[in-house]
Amino acid sequence: DTGVSQDPRHKITKRGQNVTFRCDPISEHNRLYWYRQTLGQGPEFLTYFQNEAQLEKSRLLSDRFSAERPKGSFSTLEIQRTEQGDSAMYLCASSPSLGRSSYNEQFFGPGTRLTVL
Amino acid sequence: TQLLEQSPQFLSIQEGENLTVYCNSSSVFSSLQWYRQEPGEGPVLLVTVVTGGEVKKLKRLTFQFGDARKDSSLHITAAQPGDTGLYLCAGVPNSGNTGKLIFGQGTTLQVKP
Secondary structure, three states: OOOHHHHHHHHEEEOOEEEEEEOOOOOOOOEEEEEEEOOOHHHHEEEEOOOEEEEEEOOOOOOOEEEEEOOOOOEEEEEOOHHHHHHHHHHHHEEOOOOOOOOOOOOOOOOOEEEEE | OOOEEEEEOOEEEEOOOOEEEEEEOOOOEEEEEEEEEEOOOOEEEEEEEEOOEEEEOOOOOOEEEEEOEEEEEEOEEEEEEEHHHEEEEEEEEEOOOOOOOOEEEEEEEEEEE
16 A cells, blocks of 8 residues: 545636645545645645544634545545645545554545645 | 744854753643754754753753643754754744644744854
């Protein structure tokens, strides 16, 4: 397995447009996470899934953001009516179930860099 | 809200020097992870510390978890230009069944040849 993959790697869009990002986790991992990282800062948690269930959402995840993981494999993150403040790196991570890793070690993809003009 | 404060935020040193990065909180974490991130890439896991007082070594990197599991440090011996990058600590909150990691703001390290 080659690790967590994300697509696209870069996205430039105009304010007001909708964008969708995809994440493919490590195949045997049933937990999937989304984070947002702005320049010079650490990642901030957005949401996470265990299989297809979305178990936790941050207050950072406004109504314009929606994440899905319909079959418990890949996930999508959609941002509607993008704003300039949405410009950031969007990171996806995956981890085994807590039964296999009690320490919640998460393995990150390369990220999608979003620029909203 | 649990927070992790990293210091220093920026560090520029010469090859061969030693350095220490600190990660502090007023909250207890059940475990703490250190990541390294290159520009334009995702963080890469270096180590996980779990037990209070635990020390782990990874070649020239030494990681320590505080006795009370509220703080951690990363010490690099004889830094090399290849160590350049953003170092992030991330904690697993001790309270409740949450999936999230709480990240510090990161320490940007530049090692000059």
